[in-house]
Amino acid sequence: MSSDNNKTKLSRRAFLKNVGAGAAAMVAAHLAGEIQPASADTENGWGILIDLTRCVGCNSCALACKETNNMPDADIEPTKLSSKALTFVEPHEVTTISGDAKKRYVKRQCMHCLNASCASACPVGAMYKSDEGPIVYRAERCMGCRYCQLACPFAIPSFEWDNGITPVISKCWMCHDRLQEGLKPACVEACPTGTLRVGRRDELLAQAHAQIESNPGRYVDHIFGEFEVGGTSMLYLSDTPFEELGFLVDVPLTAPPEQTRKVTNTLPFALTGVMALMAGTAAYTNRTSEKTDKQEDKEQAEAPAATEDNENKNKV
Secondary structure, three states, X not given: OHHHHHHHHHHHHHHHHHHHHHHHXXXXXXXXXXXXXXXXXXXXXXXXXXXXXXXXXXXXXXXXXXXXXXXXXXXXXXXXXXXXXXXXEEEEEEEOOOOOEEEEEEEEOOOOEOOOHHHHHOOOOOEEEOOOXXXXXXXXXXXXXXXXXXXXXXXXXXXXXXXXXXXXXXXXXXXXXXXHOOOOOHHHHHOOOOOEEXXXXXXXXXXXXXXXXXXXXXXXOOOEOOOHHHOEOEEEEOOOOHHHHOOOOOOOOOOOHHXXXXXXXXXXXXXXXXXXXXXXXXXXXXXXXXXXXXHHHHHHHHHHHHHHHHHHHHHO
16 A cells, blocks of 8 residues: 555656746647748748749659658549548649630649748747748647648648547648759649749749730739738739639738747747646645545554454453
């Protein structure tokens, strides 16, 4: 009985210690991972220009993405974004600005916002904007809150629901590791028609504006992603109004993180309060349990004497 009590006491002490450490770790992780507004350097990071007039819907980009990321069903063309498909090509029957009925294909993936809502909303810095430009992810930090999903204006991040042990968030990372090695993203490298072009964002914008000016009547006079939600690293040229292609044309032109940051910056204090409440409850429970343990120890100490008296009476 005494051994069991000692184990109970030790586990209670360990619990209290872990509660305090947990509170400190959660607050420290938030402060360490807090994302600041994009700097001038990151605003001119890597980007991809997508010329929708060139896309033939071959899905080479999507298949190359699946192969590079070791995703299941690498030979099956995806039809939507998911934890098993970080990009796909979406077909549309449209009428271009020249009045022609055409079939157009839109490559969908993370837009890699310059001032990303997903990174701003992440309380532990699992999602963050890299120095190279892409919005990337540290799975070891993720606590599965899925705030990034709620914050994204384009509804891009996917939660890996079928992985019950270590679920993670999935989205396009713009082949961040390949960019660091001086290689093109897999989708760009696989494109056979020149639809996809990788480069520094300011250079891609200059090229896109030049294409619009030198080809009057061919392109819509707008580059999607230049200003939407404060600007994105994925930029689109089109000969069809973007709303006819399923683009969210009513998104704000300012970065949503300015609002989400107000909420997430208060999170450390909320976490501290919750953990403090848990610690107080545990301390009260521990004190109550200690009184019970002392009473049990007293009863155990008195038990042998009572037993001896009973034995003596029986002998008489």
